[in-house]
Each structure stands twice: as structure tokens, then as C-alpha cells.
Amino acid sequence: MRVALFVTCVNDVLYPDTGRAVVTLLERLGVDVDFPTGQSCCGQPQYNTGYRHQTEPLVHRYATVFTDYDYIVTPSGSCAAMVRDNYPKIAQRATAEGRESGLSRAAAAAVPKTYELTEFLVDVLGVTDVGAYFPHTVTYHPSCHGLRTLGLGDRPHRLLQAVRGITLRELPAADECCGFGGTFAIKNPDVSTAMGHDKITHALTTGADILCGADNSCLMHLHGLITRQHTPLHTVHLAEILASTKEHPYTPATKAGNLR
Structure with missing residues (x-):
């Protein structure tokens, strides 16, 4: 292969x-x-x-x-x-x-x-348990292309549910767009920002400390709003959660801040 x-x-x-x-x-x-x-x-x-x-x-x-x-x-x-x-x-x-x-x-x-x-x-590969370990509270944002165009369905959730140590919280209004949309955010900044704030507000209601997604373009948009609001929420790509293990845990570097 x-x-x-x-x-x-x-x-x-x-x-x-x-x-x-x-x-x-x-x-x-x-x-x-x-x-x-x-x-x-x-x-x-x-x-x-x-x-x-x-x-x-x-x-x-x-x-x-x-x-x-x-x-x-x-x-x-x-x-x-x-x-x-x-x-x-x-x-x-x-x-x-x-x-x-x-x-x-x-x-x-x-x-x-x-x-x-x-x-x-x-x-x-036919796997959902990839041997990951991530001891944090996480909520998942499904991006529009994955949700609507590709039809990813529950695949991301099945993978996250199998992660050891994780606490997974359901995101309210998960199917709503975060407001990025590539050039949409540039052409319609006020609407884009309002949509992003709505998404962050929904994420905060879950009590999660991690907002996870499978598209860094969406997470980039949300992270910018989170940073400017000084919101106690971090963005992490799904791949980085799935790659994390007890032996080699995820290290947040500059994007997500320090996790405790």
C-alpha cells in the first residue's frame, strides 16, 4: 500500500x-x-x-x-x-x-x-482505536466541508471516543459554520466574526478546555478570536490528539498554550 x-x-x-x-x-x-x-x-x-x-x-x-x-x-x-x-x-x-x-x-x-x-x-485501515492517550476535556467542531461535502458523519467522534483519558463533550449547534469559509472571512469580516463568536460561546458551555477540529483553517479563525477575547479555550487539530500517547504526549507548543 x-x-x-x-x-x-x-x-x-x-x-x-x-x-x-x-x-x-x-x-x-x-x-x-x-x-x-x-x-x-x-x-x-x-x-x-x-x-x-x-x-x-x-x-x-x-x-x-x-x-x-x-x-x-x-x-x-x-x-x-x-x-x-x-x-x-x-x-x-x-x-x-x-x-x-x-x-x-x-x-x-x-x-x-x-x-x-x-x-x-x-x-x-478499519480502526477507531489508534492507541491514543489525551487526558483533557474536548469538544469537537465539524467543519462544513467535512460535514456537508465529504459526509464524514461520526468518524471523528468514533476516533475521539476511543482515546484513553479523554473527556468528550458534545458541542451545541455543532452543524453551524464557524464563519471562516476562506475568502468569506475576508469579504464579510463582521459576519464571519459574529459566527466565530457564536461557535466559541457554544464551546465554552461544554466546559471543555480543548476545541478540536479536523481543519486547521477553521481552527485558525477560531483561535484568533479566542486569543483576542482572552478566552480559556485552546484549539488542537484532531490528528495531534490521535498521535498523542502516554509515552509521547501531545506538547502544545505555541498554538494551544499550556495545558494542565
């Missing part, structure tokens, strides 16, 4: 510990993971702001870079959804315009083997 990590731009630039956590986790489960250095952006920012033609070379690049792998695993439902949901649409539009240029082949090659992390763990 040839497995590659698609780390995504946000994680590569801002949250490399999440990418390392994915590798640590998968290797603990007996999976050899490669990291093709030719990978780049999936094209989501360009596509979402209307630059479809400029996204097309990135579809080709993604398919080419990962051509030798059976599975592409990413710790981002947002980027996985971009590949699986939008690459075929990009190819279809190009074909309709008479300039297909191999996009259909690229999309057909990339889409079936692209998996969000929890999908890969539960559906491909």
Missing part, C-alpha cells in the same frame, strides 16, 4: 506539527508514508474566488505529483473536498469550453484515492 501525505498549504506554512502528527499516527499503525515534495496548493483559494482557469494547472500538478500512490491522505476536509467535489467540475467546464487538455484524466486519477484523515483511518 503506497500512501502519500498531502499536507496542504495552511499546515505546511502555519501548522507543520499537524503534518508531523499524521505521519507519527500512521507509522504507529504500520503505514509507510511518503511526502512528495512537488506538492503544492490544491487550488481552492483560486477556484473559490472565481479564477477557475488559473486552478486548472494545479489539478494537473496534483494528479502528477501523486500518480504513483494508492492513497493520498490529508488532514483537511476542506482540501479533500476541493479535490473530490470540484476537480471533476473543473474538468467538465473545460470540456464544455472545448479545451479539456487532459483534465478529465487528471481528475479521474486523483479523486478516488484522495482521503481525509478520519476516512482513511476508519474506512481504509
Whole structure:
């Protein structure tokens, strides 16, 4: 089984510990993971702001870079959804315009083997207990792409419920958007901020000290609001919780602050 990590731009630039956590986790489960250095952006920012033609070379690049792998695993439902949901649409539009240029082949090659992390763990490896230990109170925020586009369902919860030492609290109004939405947060900052504050308020009612998610883009948005409010809540990516063990516990570094 040839497995590659698609780390995504946000994680590569801002949250490399999440990418390392994915590798640590998968290797603990007996999976050899490669990291093709030719990978780049999936094209989501360009596509979402209307630059479809400029996204097309990135579809080709993604398919080419990962051509030798059976599975592409990413710790981002947002980027996985971009590949699986939008690459075929990009190819279809190009074909309709008479300039297909191999996009259909690229999309057909990339889409079936692209998996969000929890999908890969539960559906491909067939595990929910990954041997993790995380003695903190956690509530989980399902990001929109994972919830609505990928249909992750209860996979993240099943993985979290199997973590030793964890206290898992249900997040009220969990299916509401956090307000990030990529360029939505830039174009509609007041609405985005209000939605983020609502999400944080719901999280605080759970009594959790950790707000967990499977997309660091959402967590980045929420962490910024939490920091400015001086709220006693920390954001941690799901992969970092699942990679944590008694022998090698999660260390919060700069993003989450000190956990006690």
C-alpha cells in the first residue's frame, strides 16, 4: 500500500506539527508514508474566488505529483473536498469550453484515492482505536466541508471516543459554520466574526478546555478570536490528539498554550 501525505498549504506554512502528527499516527499503525515534495496548493483559494482557469494547472500538478500512490491522505476536509467535489467540475467546464487538455484524466486519477484523515483511518485501515492517550476535556467542531461535502458523519467522534483519558463533550449547534469559509472571512469580516463568536460561546458551555477540529483553517479563525477575547479555550487539530500517547504526549507548543 503506497500512501502519500498531502499536507496542504495552511499546515505546511502555519501548522507543520499537524503534518508531523499524521505521519507519527500512521507509522504507529504500520503505514509507510511518503511526502512528495512537488506538492503544492490544491487550488481552492483560486477556484473559490472565481479564477477557475488559473486552478486548472494545479489539478494537473496534483494528479502528477501523486500518480504513483494508492492513497493520498490529508488532514483537511476542506482540501479533500476541493479535490473530490470540484476537480471533476473543473474538468467538465473545460470540456464544455472545448479545451479539456487532459483534465478529465487528471481528475479521474486523483479523486478516488484522495482521503481525509478520519476516512482513511476508519474506512481504509478499519480502526477507531489508534492507541491514543489525551487526558483533557474536548469538544469537537465539524467543519462544513467535512460535514456537508465529504459526509464524514461520526468518524471523528468514533476516533475521539476511543482515546484513553479523554473527556468528550458534545458541542451545541455543532452543524453551524464557524464563519471562516476562506475568502468569506475576508469579504464579510463582521459576519464571519459574529459566527466565530457564536461557535466559541457554544464551546465554552461544554466546559471543555480543548476545541478540536479536523481543519486547521477553521481552527485558525477560531483561535484568533479566542486569543483576542482572552478566552480559556485552546484549539488542537484532531490528528495531534490521535498521535498523542502516554509515552509521547501531545506538547502544545505555541498554538494551544499550556495545558494542565
